[in-house]
Amino acid sequence: MTKQNGIQQKLVGDTVESFMLIKSVKKGIASNGKPFLSLQLSDRTGEIDAKLWAVSPEDQESYQAGRVVFVNGDIQDFRGMRQLRIRSLRLSVSSDQVKPHDFMPSAPMAPEDMIEEVTQFIFELQNARIQRITRHLFKKHQKAFATAPAAVKNHHEYASGLLYHVVSMLRLGRELSALYPTLDTDLLYSGIILHDMAKVRELSGPLTPEYTVEGKLLGHIPLMITEIDEAAKELQIEGDEVLALQHMILTHHGKPEWGSPKPPMIREAEMLHMIDNIDARMNMLDRALETVPPGQFSERVFPLENRSFYKPDFQS
Structure with missing residues (x-):
């Protein structure tokens, strides 16, 4: 058995403690009529689905999102996906000296560095109307x-993931603009910065992200269109800049x-859609293949058409 620290590095057959x-x-009901819990657990390296069988009413009350638990179990394969089979579980106590934020995955760049990079892109905008709207909304949020x-699951679903997604897209946009x-x-650039900005309203905070009421009822696209309209009126x-944005x-x-x-009907809108798609899919691919040994397949990635991906074993 391998002895890895983070859940993202754990392989089928590994023990988790x-x-x-x-x-x-x-909450769910098993085929034998007994209740069980489906949990999504995380540490700083990633997340994994887990099952806790034959739970009591006290268990259902105790094990809530945002709580830290000590897990004893092992990694199994379930339909091409890793799943944690829990043997024992307990809530953390004060003497454990652990906090929820200690187990929150985060972007590979410091937030202040990413804020500075986005600010530089805004500073370089030449169209005064576009720059003022972009700067106003970026400062606001x-x-x-x-x-x-950037999401509850699938891509960039970790602390500062939205900002990292935007920075990656801006860098890609700069390279493609030089080619085209x-x-x-x-x-x-403004479209890249603003396209998902209303996710700060659509989703709750980074610790245990879920959809807010306005996120469920409206969504980040209508919310951001309204914010652009309000910003334009305030400023x-x-x-045409307002309509184009x-x-x-x-x-x-x-x-x-x-x-x-x-559908996109402006050249830059078509490019924004493709850049957004490229960055999201590459993020999912990189994470799926991160711990896959050369010559092996990844577990299935549901948002990528439920495919598993092969890592070639090239000899140097």
Whole structure:
């Protein structure tokens, strides 16, 4: 058996004996009629699904999202995915000297460095109307933006994941703009910065992210379109820039079945959608293949068409 510290590095057959954070809990009834809990557990390296069988009413009350628990179990394969089979579980106590934030995965860059990088992109915007709107909204949400996840699951779903997603997209946008000089970089960069900004309202904080009420009822796309309209009115800005920015937000998912009410109909909107898709998919691929030995397949990645991916074993 391998002896790795983080849950992301654990392989099928490995033993787990460590503190972890409960990120989410779902109640279920097994085929024998007994209740069980489906848990999503995390440490700083990643997350894993786990099952706790034959739970008592006290267990259902005690094991809540945001609590730290000490887990004893082992990693199993369940339909091509790693799953933690729990043998024993207990809540942490004060003498354990652990805190929930100790087990929260985070972006590989410091938030202050990413804020500085985004600020530099905003400073370089030449269109005064676009720059003022972008700067206004970034300043408004900067504190929450610095720590927010980009999603509840799938991609960049960790502390400062939203900001890291934006920084990665801006870097990619800069390279593609050099290759395709017909792109309006002001519109593209602003669209990248603003496209997911309303996720600071759509999702709760980074510790145990879940959808807020307005996130469930409205979603980040309508929320951001409204914010751009309100910012333009507050700054007394009119013109095609406002409409173009709103179109960038409205269409960045690309297709109706992916959540976009309209398809991209501006060149920069088409590029924004592709950059967003590239960065999200590469993030999922990198994490899926991170611990896969050369010559082996990853576990299945549901949002990537439920495929497993092979890591070639090239000889030097």
